Amino acid sequence: DSGVTQTPKHLITATGQRVTLRCSPRSGDLSVYWYQQSLDQGLQFLIQYYNGEERAKGNILERFSAQQFPDLHSELNLSSLELGDSALYFCASSLGQGMPGGYTFGSGTRLTVV
Amino acid sequence: TQLLEQSPQFLSIQEGENLTVYCNSSSVFSSLQWYRQEPGEGPVLLVTVVTGGEVKKLKRLTFQFGDARKDSSLHITAAQPGDTGLYLCAALRANFGNEKLTFGTGTRLTIIP
Numbered sequence: 684d685s686g687v688t689q690t691p692k693h694l695i696t697a698t699g700q701r702v703t704l705r706c707s708p709r710s711g712d713l714s715v716y717w718y719q720q721s722l723d724q725g726l727q728f729l730i731q732y733y734n735g736e737e738r739a740k741g742n743i744l745e746r747f748s749a750q751q752f753p754d755l756h757s758e759l760n761l762s763s764l765e766l767g768d769s770a771l772y773f774c775a776s777s778l779g780q781g782m783p784g785g786y787t788f789g790s791g792t793r794l795t796v797v
Numbered sequence: 798t799q800l801l802e803q804s805p806q807f808l809s810i811q812e813g814e815n816l817t818v819y820c821n822s823s824s825v826f827s828s829l830q831w832y833r834q835e836p837g838e839g840p841v842l843l844v845t846v847v848t849g850g851e852v853k854k855l856k857r858l859t860f861q862f863g864d865a866r867k868d869s870s871l872h873i874t875a876a877q878p879g880d881t882g883l884y885l886c887a888a889l890r891a892n893f894g895n896e897k898l899t900f901g902t903g904t905r906l907t908i909i910p
Contacts, residue, residue, distance in 0.1 A: 685839065716898070726840070726885065726900040739897045773839050785830055786898060788839025 686710065689774050689789035697797055701762040704792045708755055708776030714738070715757040716777075716786060717749055721770040732757055733779075764796045800824060801886055801901035809907040813875055818904040820886035821868045827889060829869050830898075831860055834883040840900075876908045 686709035696702055708715050717729040728741035732751035743749075746764075751757040761768060771793050775786035804819050820829070828847045832840035844853050846862035846869060853860045857880075859872040873880055886901040 685841070687839070718900075725902055728897045728899065731897060741897055775839070785832075785842035785845060786840075788841070790838055 685787050685789060687774060687776050687787050687789035689772075689792050691792060692790065693793050693795075695795045695797060696764060698764055698766060700764050700796075701760065702764065702794065704759040704761070704772055704774075704794075706757045706759070706774030706776075706789060708757070708774075709787050712776035712778050712787070713755065714777045714779065715751055715755070716775045717743075717757070717759050718773045718775065719770050720773060720791070726773070729759070761794070766796050769794055769796045800899050801888060803884075803886060803901040803904050805904060806902065807905050807907075809909060810876060811909050812877060815872070815874050816876055816906070817870055817872045818884055818906070819868065819870050820901050822888070823867065824888075825866050827866070829862060829866075829886060829888045831869070831871055832885045832887060832900075834885060834903075835881075840883075840885055873906075876906075878908045878910050881906060881908050 688707040690705045694702055713734045716731045718726050719729055720726045729743040730749050731739040735751050746762050749759045771791045773788050773791045775788045777786050800822055802821050810816055828845055830845045831843045833843055834840040844855055844860045846860055849864045849866045851862045857874045861870050869886055884904045887898050
């Protein structure tokens with residue numbers, strides 16, 4: 684157990700639908716990062732939050748949004764889902780904004796859009 | 798164009814053999830990390846290298862950061878089936894304000910018993 688909790692572990696939904704993925708960071712970590720992993724694109728950075736504020740954005744689609752709540756858990760919202768959104772979505776956390784301690788990853792949510 | 802190119806993309810060798818995988822870039826990094834990812838799990842941090850030329854050892858794994866801090870290698874001695882997995886290098890650019898950690902393309906390693 685890495686200490687980062689992601690739910691649900693698996694999600695199957697239809698095109699056009701909206702889903703919410705949830706992440707609880709490791710105790711004490713203030714930064715949360717969301718990544719998308721697909722076979723052809725590898726591990727792609729989506730967005731980062733630090734202590735409730737958005738700090739960095741990657742190639743995140745406009746149909747996707749995220750937030751970090753006062754208790755530091757984070758949610759990634761995916762809407763108007765398309766078949767190409769099928770992927771593994773990982774959340775990671777770290778104590779601060781740098782990388783000396785590395786990121787701790789959750790086990791991911793496998794999203795299948797049918 | 799990928800910031801971090803890893804090679805080989807796939808590697809399958811017999812148990813007991815040695816191997817080296819590489820992580821290359823044209824950019825300079827303040828530090829670089831190696832992760833291993835097993836099926837159904839998230840990446841797990843193996844090591845962070847910070848100083849150009851630095852060598853770190855983790856049991857049978859030896860990590861080296863290039864002198865110019867643009868590349869890194871991972872050498873595994875006497876590979877075991879438990880070493881099977883996806884090996885990812887990751888880095889932040891030196892003097893770059895964006896906080897994101899960028900991952901390489903990965904090397905999928907299979908150790909055959």
